[in-house]
Amino acid sequence: MTRFCLIRHGQTDWNLAGRYQGQSDVPLNEAGRDQAYELAYQLQSQSFKAIYSSDLKRANETAEIIATSLHLPVMLEPRLREINQGEWEGQLVDAIKVRYAELWQLRTVNPSNVCPPGGETVGEVAKRVVEALDDIARACPNTNVLIVTHGFALATIICKVYAIPLGQAYHVIPDNAEPVWVNWEYQDKEN
Numbered sequence: 001m002t003r004f005c006l007i008r009h010g011q012t013d014w015n016l017a018g019r020y021q022g023q024s025d026v027p028l029n030e031a032g033r034d035q036a037y038e039l040a041y042q043l044q045s046q047s048f049k050a051i052y053s054s055d056l057k058r059a060n061e062t063a064e065i066i067a068t069s070l071h072l073p074v075m076l077e078p079r080l081r082e083i084n085q086g087e088w089e090g091q092l093v094d095a096i097k098v099r100y101a102e103l104w105q106l107r108t109v110n111p112s113n114v115c116p117p118g119g120e121t122v123g124e125v126a127k128r129v130v131e132a133l134d135d136i137a138r139a140c141p142n143t144n145v146l147i148v149t150h151g152f153a154l155a156t157i158i159c160k161v162y163a164i165p166l167g168q169a170y171h172v173i174p175d176n177a178e179p180v181w182v183n184w185e186y187q188d189k190e191n
Contacts, residue, residue, distance in 0.1 A: 086119030
């Protein structure tokens, strides 16, 4: 069993504005960098085998700040990227609800299988994130591993670990730079 410390990246200006970031490569803002430094300080007493991060700037920058404090390299894992929000990326949530009212309503009813135009479903995100964590757990068995990724990607992990239906993932997104510890037993690839 691998113990993952799951971290959502620090704050960005788009977080503050209520814009869907998705896979847009938005950097941390000053508050987000401060959050990462505070988290690095909090985690200094922990022992980690490795640090893995999404390759998007906001996650990678958060991971690099923490990694400097822990004296570990950051390994980039593109499968840890945030959900692809397609045409909704960069838009304000309130504007999406108006412009895509019918699709928004469908996603409210069936969030696991409905996605924005050009985007991913919750199920697609969960599949790639779980595969990434399984591979990381195989590479780092019986150790602590730090994972820096994104709110929705983390929510799919939380749903899997606690047997929460994926349709509720939007309700379990952790705050920026808030550590969530989970135990992970990977699925054997042969099964």
